[in-house]
Amino acid sequence: MQIPKICPNCNGSRTLLYFDAIYYYVACEQCGMTGARALSEEEALSLWNERGDTAFTYEVVQDSDKLVRILQCDTQRVSKRYPINLPIVLTLSRPNGKKITGVMRNVSFYGAFLQLKGGNMSAIPASTEELAEQRMFVYYKNPVVKQLNEKGEFVAPVESNPIQQIELIPKHMLQTSQVVGVGGCFKSPNAEQLKSVQGLVEFARGQ
Incomplete structure (x- = not known):
């Protein structure tokens, strides 16, 4: 084994x-x-x-x-985070809760780091512990992956990029007077969400 x-x-x-x-x-x-x-x-x-x-x-x-x-356990496994700059909308407690806007700054196969700076910022609790008591729903649009045709020209993807929803469990939080940073792990993604997360990482790798 x-x-x-x-x-x-x-x-x-x-x-x-x-x-x-x-x-x-x-x-x-x-x-x-x-x-x-x-x-x-x-x-x-x-x-x-x-x-x-x-x-x-x-x-x-x-x-x-x-x-x-x-x-x-045996040896340490390398945990890679990939830089990304993807607009997101965050809601707390429920999917249709107050909207907070920001960007996803990095992503990995098990979590992401969010930089929040718009919308209902007052809804964000003051500590990681208080934030962890609420459910965090992150919404984002799958990034467009450029494709090449036989002539080597970029073409638009055939399928549209629907809005994705995934739940994040906060693990740490950084606050300044204007920006709140939240790092966390993805919680129980379904098959479609897993595919979306893997697509995010592949997109970030290719940048």
Whole structure:
């Protein structure tokens, strides 16, 4: 069996292998960050270790899940964040809550950093702890990826870029008199959202 690598979120050195009656997945014992679901123990460990091919999520491990085993981690896994400058709208507590505007400054396979500076800034709590008590919904438009035709000319993409919604769990916050920065992890994206996150990273890589 593979040896899991150290958690990229908190550098935790022990991981938990869980089985939820359908899928296996790895979770960090220290911070609770989870890896992608898989149909076997070995595949779950492989997805946890293959950092660049997996969109990770952070969520509370359910009590009903069965703990399979506790694993001691091996080496540190590289956690890459890619710079990006993508307009976003943030709502707190509910999807149609007060709107806060800003930009996504960097993105990774498991989270992002937001720079907020417009809209209902007064709705943002004063601390990370208070912010974590509210749900954060981030909306953005998939960036347009330029494509080349046979003549080497740029052409417009065939499909439009719909507005995406993804939930973020805040992990740290930086405040100034004019701007609020929030870094966090993606929470339980569905298949479409995972594809969107991977598209964001690929777009950022190609810039």
